Amino acid sequence: MRSFSSSSQLAHSVVYFLMGEAGEEMVRNKQVVLKEFVVGAPKETDMEIRQGKASLRAPTGAEGAIVVKNLYLSCDPYMRGRMRDYYDSYIPPFQPGSVIEGFGVSKVVDSTNPNFCVGDYITGLTGWEEYSTIVRTEQVRKIEVLDVPLSYHVGLLGMTGFTAYVGFYEICAPRKGDYVFVSAASGAVGQLVGQLAKLHGCYVVGSAGSAQKVDLLKNKLGFDEAFNYKEEPDLTEALRSYFPKGIDIYFDNVGGAMLDAALLNMRVHGRVAVCGMVSQHAVSDPKGVSNLYTLVMKRIRMEGFIQSDYLHMFPKFLTSIIDLYKQGRIIYIEDMNEGLENGPAAFVGLFTGNNVGKQVVCVSRE
Amino acid sequence: MRSFSSSSQLAHSVVYFLMGEAGEEMVRNKQVVLKEFVVGAPKETDMEIRQGKASLRAPTGAEGAIVVKNLYLSCDPYMRGRMRDYYDSYIPPFQPGSVIEGFGVSKVVDSTNPNFCVGDYITGLTGWEEYSTIVRTEQVRKIEVLDVPLSYHVGLLGMTGFTAYVGFYEICAPRKGDYVFVSAASGAVGQLVGQLAKLHGCYVVGSAGSAQKVDLLKNKLGFDEAFNYKEEPDLTEALRSYFPKGIDIYFDNVGGAMLDAALLNMRVHGRVAVCGMVSQHAVSDPKGVSNLYTLVMKRIRMEGFIQSDYLHMFPKFLTSIIDLYKQGRIIYIEDMNEGLENGPAAFVGLFTGNNVGKQVVCVSRE
Known part of the structure; x- marks a missing residue:
């Protein structure tokens, strides 16, 4: 014994x-x-x-x-x-x-x-x-x-980071120069998505829920722009001002009203990676999303995913993210x-x- | 002159x-x-x-x-x-x-x-x-x-038929044996989608808005099942009864409440081809879609499209559909x-x- x-x-x-x-x-x-x-x-x-x-x-x-x-x-x-x-x-x-x-x-x-x-x-x-x-x-x-x-x-090196990695590279089909919007951008997944998008040559804007988080996004995480969604009376107009040419990629961590606003601002052939709908967990009768008609007009692809469908990519992810971290090219909060x-x-x-x-x-x- | x-x-x-x-x-x-x-x-x-x-x-x-x-x-x-x-x-x-x-x-x-x-x-x-x-x-x-x-x-041979063809083969990623649901199924696009799905070896159910249309779907167009959505008190339950194992492909011609019900019945890795949202044209303040959270849980891909993005495929479409029509394998109402x-x-x-x-x-x- x-x-x-x-x-x-x-x-x-x-x-x-x-x-x-x-x-x-x-x-x-x-x-x-x-x-x-x-x-x-x-x-x-x-x-x-x-x-x-x-x-x-x-x-x-x-x-x-x-x-x-x-x-x-x-x-x-x-x-x-x-x-x-x-x-x-x-x-x-x-x-x-x-x-x-x-x-x-x-x-x-x-x-x-x-x-x-x-x-x-x-x-x-x-x-x-x-x-x-x-x-x-x-x-x-x-x-x-x-x-x-x-x-x-x-x-960074676990399920959360892998979610960001898979969602960005496999679902968003990113191209250099794409306009990328990330909600809950300072969160576990969002902060890495934004940094990967910047490394990919994209223009990246994040939304978050406090001045402190907005500051992190702009001054620590390297986002091009960030805004506090709680202070925006009209999310559609806010996104229009940050993306005058529209959004190529929306990495959606929240669903709900922000998704509705993003749909109105998508560019033709835009992609929406549906990672989570944290805003919808908290409500038992969530308000519906009204702007799905834009999917046809803009030929938008909207796709839910979970990281565990991509586990064959995990070793590559780990090597790649560890390298980026050790090189100081990404950080994690x-x-x-x-x-x-x-x-x-x-x-x-x-x-x-x-x-x-x-x-x-x-x-x-x- | x-x-x-x-x-x-x-x-x-x-x-x-x-x-x-x-x-x-x-x-x-x-x-x-x-x-x-x-x-x-x-x-x-x-x-x-x-x-x-x-x-x-x-x-x-x-x-x-x-x-x-x-x-x-x-x-x-x-x-x-x-x-x-x-x-x-x-x-x-x-x-x-x-x-x-x-x-x-x-x-x-x-x-x-x-x-x-x-x-x-x-x-x-x-x-x-x-x-x-x-x-x-x-x-x-x-x-x-x-x-x-x-x-x-x-x-059949124009924009409408081509929409069905592109939507089914390019957006739905069909496999033999898939469970396919088509709304507005006796309409211009739906009737061809259903017939192509049958020829592809899928199980196909259509919804329509009258007994006459349901009869057409079942007895002329070869759908496996069809139902009158106006007579169903609960669309989610109706779809559950027609698809006890769930839906692999939803070819959505209507949006709105039917889309919401279909989302609850999708299978893992299901595909929703968003072709049109005719139910939503008629309302200035459309009721939102509430069940998008299923996109994550079921890893659903939902994609809008228009046929004109695929015009390079038109000659192949025309040959293929004319052949099927002349062989009596598809009809058009x-x-x-x-x-x-x-x-x-x-x-x-x-x-x-x-x-x-x-x-x-x-x-x-x-």
């Missing part, structure tokens, strides 16, 4: 040893649990913090498993979709009473899977809790690149929230635009 | 000879004129019949011109878009007080253009009038295939309205679903 008598293996974390039924060592395990299916905008009270227990011993089974200590958890709008009683999506819902899950960066503390060793850092789907046992190890991968911030593996107990607030904040940059929850730094 | 002393050249038409300013022969020329820009659904009173005059002598100019006698005029929903005071489309608006124009089949009665001879049949953009002088002859082409009904050159004076009513009827099949106005049979 293995044990973790060396506290260095679980450094910087207070671990309470308990005894499980089979006499194995158990630790207290703080968890974020979905209380019930969410209606409308998610609220902190839709989730609760539970003091659970975890075994630090990986079960032995056909393919083995790992026990990980979770370090960084990613807050992503798509998770809202898993909080509904809806089974017709690409991913099943969370179950009330159960720990929610999401992308994370974690450290292996025990392993019965030959592909993972104690001490390895991994990234992939994990639980919103201090320790998780992961049996479906195909949902995680070992982190090989350790000379960038670990948390970037759920942001994170909004780091300390402590798992602050996870629900961090997640809920996505839907009111609280986050500045990629929202991450730090469960533990090591 | 040429003259038309032989009445056989203008057979079956009463021609009143008048004298023009330069002493040239003029004939009375019945015309359909736009009275003013249209707001909301087009009405017969938005147009008026005017007794104008026409010279039967083609002007001599740099590239010459032709004078044609118009035989068949096409009623197309897109013409509604040219009745608005709106210049940001692919085609400019009609001008109040001027003759409206559209696709037609016509016979050349005079020519100063070496590519056209008196007696040639042509098809392309012409005026809604008895006689038209066409200077921009690049907008018309000589009809070479004379062993199919002449009027088919504005329908026309709704022929006699007399130019009935043109406005025929056109307006498109927006209330009066037409059964392709709406054509017969100005003269020869």
Whole structure:
């Protein structure tokens, strides 16, 4: 029977040893649990913090498993979709009473899977809790690149960054000189889309929801222009003033009124990459989009996508983005929230635009 | 000076000879004129019949011109878009007080253009009038295939048929076995889309607005199923019952509520070809489309198109469709309205679903 008598293996974390039924060592395990299916905008009270227990011993089974200590958890709008009683999506819902899950960066503390060793850092789907046992190890991968911030593996170098990469290169069909509009532009995905578009020789304008974010877009992220959509009385006119010749590419992170306004400003053969509709998560009876007739007049292609359809491109993405980052040609802004107990607030904040940059929850730094 | 002393050249038409300013022969020329820009659904009173005059002598100019006698005029929903005071489309608006124009089949009665001879049949953009002088002859082409009904050159073999062909093969990316839904399915475009989809090995369901049209779809046009949308209390449920496994391809001729219902029934990687939104022409404040969030969840591609972007494919289309027609593998249903004076009513009827099949106005049979 293995044990973790060396506290260095679980450094910087207070671990309470308990005894499980089979006499194995158990630790207290703080968890974020979905209380019930969410209606409308998610609220902190839709989730609760539970003091659970975890075994630090990986079960032995056909393919083995790992026990990980979770370090960084990613807050992503798509998770809202898993909080509904809806089974017709690409991913099943969370179950009330159960720990929610999401992308994370974690450290292996025990392993019965030959592909993972104690001490390895991994990234992939994990639980919103201090320790998780992961049996479906195909949902995680070992982190090989350790000379960038670990948390970037759920942001710039993770699902989020890959979403930006796939959406921009595969869906937007960008050409040098294109006029590109990005909504939620300082967010996890938008900030990378804008930078990739600039590197591609495009003219890039972003919208965001505060003066601070607009400043980031213009002065840190290199957007040509940016505006605070909350201060624009008429989004259609705002876009017309920023794009007098019209928009070739709209990378849509929000849907709703901004999409309607963008449709009126698209150029012939424009492309709309539908990445997310965060504005629509929060309303149970969303206002419809009225300007789809422009799709015919302007021969617009509008396409939804999810990154997981393009996983064959992931290695190329990783190499390419790491190179750009190390060359200083792209940067990445994170909004780091300390402590798992602050996870629900961090997640809920996505839907009111609280986050500045990629929202991450730090469960533990090591 | 040429003259038309032989009445056989203008057979079956009463021609009143008048004298023009330069002493040239003029004939009375019945015309359909736009009275003013249209707001909301087009009405017969938005147009008026005017007794104008026409010279039967083609002007001599740099590239010459032709004078044609118009035989068949096409009623197309897109013409509604040219009745608005709106210049940001692919085609400019009609001008109040001027003759409206559209696709037609016509016979050349005079020519100063070496590519056209008196007696040639042509098809392309012409005026809604008895006689038209066409200077921009690049907008018309000589009809070479004379062993199919002449009027088919504005329908099955014209812009309408080509729209179906391009939309189905280029936008829908069809595969054998796909589940295909066509709205306005007995209409000019829909009836051909459905037949092409059947020939491609797809399962095809159409919607239409009357029992007679549903009967046509099922018993003449070979659709697998068809339904009267006016009798369905819940379009989403109706589509669910016809497509228990979901829709791979939605060929959208109507937009609005049907599009919203189809979006909820699309399969992963479904395609929506946005051909027209006839339901939306008639309303000045169209209800929005609420279910675009499915674009992300189902990774749906939704694309507007117009046939004129694909003119390089026209010769192949023509050969292919003529062959299929002559082999009896496709049919084409026309709704022929006699007399130019009935043109406005025929056109307006498109927006209330009066037409059964392709709406054509017969100005003269020869």
